[in-house]
Amino acid sequence: MxxxxxxxxxxxxxxxxxxxxxxxxxxxxxxxxxxxxxxxxxxxxxxxxxxxxxxxxxxxxxxxxxxxxxxxxxxxxxxxxxxxxxxxxxxxxxxxxxxxxxxxxxxxxxxxxxxxxxxxxPNNHFLWSHQEFKQWTDSRKRLLLEDFYREGRKRFNILMEGDQPIGGQWNFDKQNRKPPKKSLTPPTPLGFEPDQITQQVINDLKSSQIPTYGQIEPFKWGINRSQALQVLECFIENNLDNFGAYQDAMVTGEYTMWHSLISPYINLGLLTPLEVIESIEKAYHEFDYPLNSVEGLIRQILGWREYMYGIYQLMDDDYSQKNWFNHQEKLPEFYWDSSQTDMNCLKQSLRQVEETGYGHHIQRLMVLGNFALIVGVSPQAVNDWFHSAFIDAYDWVMVPNVIGMGQFADGGILASKPYAASANYINKMSDYCKSCVYKRTQRTGDKACPFNFFYWDFLSRHQQQLKGLGRMNLILANLKKMDSEELKAIQSQAQHWRESQ
Missing domain, CATH: 3.40.50.620 (HUPs)
Known part of the structure; x- marks a missing residue:
């Protein structure tokens, strides 16, 4: 044999x-x-x-x-x-x-x-096997990422003092939402020049007839384990200190901020999740990095990454086809060509995806995903685009993140409320609105930010479904207070925008 x-x-x-x-x-x-x-x-x-x-x-x-x-x-x-x-x-x-x-x-x-x-x-690239994750879910009355993350901390003894979390709390996310300041100077990400093998791949693709998206050069990503380890080391030395505080911030021209850029390497197998977690924890003990930064990165890998894969394996085969809001709109063409939109937040986020294949989690969730959600784009079309566009995209990670989290198409299996927001959120977490032709404070009119009229249109269209989600009650109460004529104008402008696309 x-x-x-x-x-x-x-x-x-x-x-x-x-x-x-x-x-x-x-x-x-x-x-x-x-x-x-x-x-x-x-x-x-x-x-x-x-x-x-x-x-x-x-x-x-x-x-x-x-x-x-x-x-x-x-x-x-x-x-x-x-x-x-x-x-x-x-x-x-x-x-x-x-x-x-x-x-x-x-x-x-x-x-x-x-x-x-x-x-x-059976694959050994995740910390929890499918059977172990299922055993955990079978023992739960509710499925919450936070509960799973805490179980993972205990199971692998990460950032623990006995049976208690270091620092006295499990999650420091509230300290990781600082808006950008004018004086922010993020570090330059580590990049690599293509070697002979990589250049041959580039040349092969340039001469192929394969349909593709985005720019092929300059290509700066690492392509082997040695370079992936260098990226991890560079992140720990130069980025980890400020990673937590500004991990949600978005700044014009700053594509990577303090993010680690290691997700493509973990997803390929060039890095293993446990070695990354242990390296971050070791750096915390040796160099006294801020606990909110250390815990925030570990939560992304030990919590979010493992949970998404577990949910993906657990769900029925039709999960990727779920469409709780029955959204049917086509994906706007500017998702494939950033020059076709004059909305600065979308243009900035899409342009960097075109150039690098990368965007950090808030750009994905609260700009690109959020806009598609409130417009009413088919969640399957959104998922297809995300899978095409991002350098770290695979079915196992995109389906739960786009279908479940970003588009709320599963009706609340992954998230307790839709990640929908108006221009206020984008203005708080970025400098994009300052250079935009639209007015972030206006809900109707020629200069009204589309995020505003689509947000309120989304709430109005789906208020019967949304009122069953407890966390939406305050927002829906504000919807009820809105002047009926203004709401009609909002709905009319939203529909006109869709038709114009």
Whole structure:
């Protein structure tokens, strides 16, 4: 019997489960990497994401080869053709791979007609297995991210003093919402010049006929584990001190602020979640970084990331199709081309996504997601765009975040209220409104900010559904106080805007 291993593009770690299962038999174990052209034609992926994934795959293949593994790297029209050719050439009887994190890709693999048996190895890239997460949910009367996060802190003994959290409280989020000041000078993010392998990927993509999105150059992302570790170290040394306080702030021309930029590397497997968490905790004890910064970053990985994956695995297959508000509007064209909007907050956020494939969580949730929600865009269209546009996007992370959190399309499984807001929030957390042609204080008229009339239109359209959510009562009470003529003008302006798009 010959055992072969297929390594997927987001499983690029030498300690991943399939490789571990044959660690003592490297030379007798064929390993394959495949770039499938048909697969990347499924949606117009950001060019920098394709460069990152393909270059990281090619670098990891070389790394494994240098360690003694028998590695084949194929660029093929489709997975099935490349796999069967390799299986026959190596007389493989059992094909092992780590269970895909994305459910649609797992279904796809199970549909392949291969000349070998497939053995799926449970993934070890998350701290909670599917079975462990389900056991936790089965023991709960309610599902709350905060409860799960606290359980994770205890289970892995992170930022704990005995059975109590360091600092006397679990969550310092209230200290992590400082609006930007005029004098803010965020550090320059660490970037890397493309090496020969990466430049070849860039050249290949430039000459391909694959439909894509965004700019391909300048490409500054790390493409191997060594560079990913450098990014983590740079974040700890230069960013962690101010990360917490300003993690929600948005500033014109400042694309990354104090954010870590490590999500693409964790999602590819170049970094593991536990090593990142332990590095942050170690830095806290050694250098006395602010606890709100340290706890805030750890909560994103130990809490949010693990919870999203757990919910994704737990939900029914139709979760991605949920549409609680029955929103049917098309995604505005300017999401694909930032030059087509004159709303400064959207233009700034979309332009940086076009240039880098990146936007931080508040830009995603409270600018891009918020606007699509209050306009009434189909949540599936929003999800498709997010999956195409972001360098760290995968089905497992985008479905719960866009469908559940950003668009509230699941009716409250993930969030207790919709993340909907007017221009007031954006003005508080950014400097975008100061340079905008629209007036953040106006709800109607030619200069009224669309965030304002769409926000109140959204509340009006869905007030019957929203009144069942306790946290919406105060806002709905303000809606009832609004002058009926003004509300009609708001609704008319919102509808006219939709029709004009």
């Amino acid at each position: 010959t055992i072969g291993i297929w390594i997927l593009g987001n499983q690029l770690h030498s300690e991943q489960a399939a490789l571990l299962s044959r660690k003592n038999n490297k030379q007798e174990t064929p390993v394959i990497f495949i770039e499938s052209l048909n697969y990347v034609r499924k949606r117009p992926y950001h060019q920098q994401k394709l460069v990152l994934v393909f270059s990281a795959m090619r670098h990891f293949a070389e790394e494994l080869s240098s360690e003694g593994w028998s590695v084949t790297y194929k660029i093929s029209e489709n997975f099935e053709q490349a796999l069967n050719s390799w299986i026959r050439a190596n007389q493989i009887t059992e094909l092992r791979l780590v269970t895909p994190y994305d459910r649609p890709f797992l279904t796809f693999i199970q549909s392949l007609n291969l000349d070998s048996n497939i053995k799926l190895i």
